[in-house]
Amino acid sequence: MQEQKVITAHQLTKVFGNFTAVDHITFEVDRGEIFGFLGANGAGKTTAMRMLCGLLLPTSGTASVAGFDVYRQNEMIKRNIGYMSQKFSLYEDLTVRENIRFYAGIYGLSDVQIKQKTGSLLAQLHIEDQEKTLVRDLPLGWKQKLAFSIAIVHDPAIVFLDEPTGGVDPVARKEFWGMIYETSAKGITIFVTTHYMDEAEYCNRVSIMVDGKIEALDTPAKLMKTYDANSMDGVFLKLARKATRAGE
Amino acid sequence: MRALKFLLQKELRQISRDPAIFRILFIMPIIQLLILPLAADYEIKNINLGVVDRDHSEYSRKLVNKIISSGYFRLKDYGNSFPKALHTIEQDKTDLILEIPSHFERDLVQDNEATLFVAVNAINGVKAGLGGAYIQGIIQDYNQVVRTQWIQYPKFNPQATIEVTSSDWYNPHMNYQVFMVPGILVMLVTMIGSSFAASNIVKEKEMGTIEQINVTPIKKYQFILGKLIPFWMIAITVLTIGLVIARLVYGIVPLGNYLTIYLFASIYLLAILGLGLLLSTYAQTQQQSMLVSFFVTMIFNLLSGLYTPIESMPEWAQWITKFNPVSYFIEVIRMVMLKGSGLADIKYHILAVIGFAVFFNGWAVINYKKRSS
């Protein structure tokens, strides 16, 4: 079957000077999965994700995203992925509508499509009356949802989320994961990094990075069994005891 | 290409909402075009004169009157003692002292010769040079007056005289505003253009939106163009406003063609904006980019030939100005506005700024990496 594996990485490594941020990691992500990339601060998650998104050139190893090679087909990858950064990266001095229009346009949607997408996006988020509000005037929870929606405005194969729930209260976090489920149900693969271990339980499979290496990779249920813990937090603590790197 | 259209839309919207931009667009032109030309008047006038008259004769009085009525000098001190007069120079109350020794008139008439003494505060070399030349010119004129009183010309004209006539082209009223206002306008447009461009990319870096852009399929050159074009439009607008002010407030109309100015300005702005963008790609924080662009701007500003002539600089400094795009525009705008120079006359300058534009923008595109290593 074509392209069941939307992300593959083999011995992917990133070295900065004499510091190995990502140490020969190997893993695969299936189409439609919600794949969690966990680890403490400084474990190398963000670095790894950046390599997959084409923001960072790997030092060695191979990887492919949506069937394209990260070294040579970088720009093709970008057409097929969505991305939401830690800072949500919306233009604060533009309105909700203007942000949507801009990103949709950049990804090559036609004017008709843009209009359509904008309408449905605003409806989905229930913020039709806020479409002319400047993003800087939106509460944090709304910004987060908006950033996510914009990340998938062009219906990419995969969407990368870098610590998408940072600084958001637990209720909003839960709502957000609701959105992620809906998106996954549409067939979009979700690759999400986080240091909130409880969110791991929302993923299909998770990998846990410690000191640049993948120390564990499985479904949350199986991990909890293997490590004899009754929460992902517990799993993580057991793994983290081995860690030698301090947080970022 | 469509991506470019969206980029431009976004940039223009952001610009129109930025309060700082409007503040700068109003404050800077006003300060620079209305106040600066008032200050930048280098004309040598109102030289403060001190006279030590030990003769108190008809000739000495006539001479002093002639000097004062020339309009170049203001009599600030009149006395008997040279040391006291020197004191006034020390106190900066006078710039120049004329000492008329005792028996001046008598010596001149009886011995055919007399000597006057002039002491000048030469800290400002140009002022001293011109002041000395003016007073000597007046004294020589007065000398002729005395001679014609005693002698009939042309009976007595045994020697050869070379008559030197001088004419001043292009600035008949010898007005410094005509010279300075165009240059100041260049400075204004340059500062506005470069400071906006320099801080813009860095702001996106700081906010994190640049990462978002890097993940999209936008091409590098599209991104750079998306930044260049809006600022170019703003700068050209400022240039136009400036030219209008120059015409309405100062009555300065170019002898040459407005189109020549706009053509050159368009290319020049690409170079300056490119430099700003280039600086922006190197800086991590807005503070850094502001600091760097401030110092670079200051150097470009002061060493551009706007305030002091490039010819007066030492060789090595003149070489530096060849790498300063601002000096080219200052020269061009003065040439076009005051002397009516045309495109053919400034072809060397045009080539130079094209070179700068390609260089800075090319470097910026290369340097701006969507992917770090």
Place this chain on the structure above:
Amino acid sequence: MKQFLVFVRKEFLHIWRDSRTLFILIWMPIVQIILYGFALTNEVKNSKIAILDESKDEATTVIINQIDASRYFQVVAYLHTFKEIGATFRQGKVRMVVVFPQGFRDDLLHTHHAQIQLIADASDPNMANTLTNYASSIINDYQETLDRDVKMPYQINTQVRMLYNPELKGAYNFVPGVMALVLMLVCAMMTSMAIVREKEMGTMEVILVSPLKPFRIIIAKTIPYLMVSMLNIASILLLSVYALDVPIAGNLTLLIGESILFTVTSLSIGILISNSVKTQQAAMFTSMMSLFLPTLLFSGFLFPVENMPIALQIISNIVPAKWYYIIVKQIMIKGLGFQYVWKETLVLIGMTAALLAISIRNFKIRLE
């Protein structure tokens, strides 16, 4: 006192560890002094001129050679027709054209009267005037060689003595101004940014909560910059004397004292700015607008204050750099003593006191 010193030490460490700031604080002034000290001048030398010689005889050749030989002129073009003059000016090649009519020498010998025309590009009026004057005096000298044996009756001779700067060097006028500019910039701008950085980072609150009095905090913050400034003063003076050939004619101690005073004034401005702004960016922008531009405009070294309209002249009195520029010129160039600068010194002291008073008052209010 000990707490105070601890604070000062911390401030030193800040500067020391931030190599970029250190670079700006120490190297930038040196680079600027050298750059501007050498390059900013309106001295006339090697001005490019053209000759239109319609005679081409011995007399014109001699005169042309003398003009070319002088350090003021450099003959770069020989024109053939009057029409070419306009084009040459329009191309920006020369500043002046010397025109010799036909039969120059013949006229001189037979009718005892010949003409030379000097056509100057008067875009820059002073330059045109100066060049015309220099050329005229060279021609005059030549004329005198012709008439060496004949004495003019009723001759008034004028002896001109150029005081303080006999060679009319531009540096004597500009270097004191550059000193003022650089000191002011570094002290005020850097200090204001340093203090505001603390505010921005949020550590200011922590310090304010400490038992150290706010005034002492301010002083502690400025002491490292005072030290750095003294280093700058020293390097600036050394460069002026040895690199730029501007000797110190007067009392070195007095000059250093006044420079320190000016530094303190600049630091006070920096403190005031830092009190009024919230971000480093704003600090920088405010410094630029309220310090750099006014210093450039009104200190008097770049633009003659005496030519400005009265309103601007009054404004120039508020600019500390104006007073310091006068002081430096009096001491360094004219070699005068304190009795000639006491008024200006008093003004600077007054400004400093006023600025500090306002800063303290503002700072206190902030605590509430």
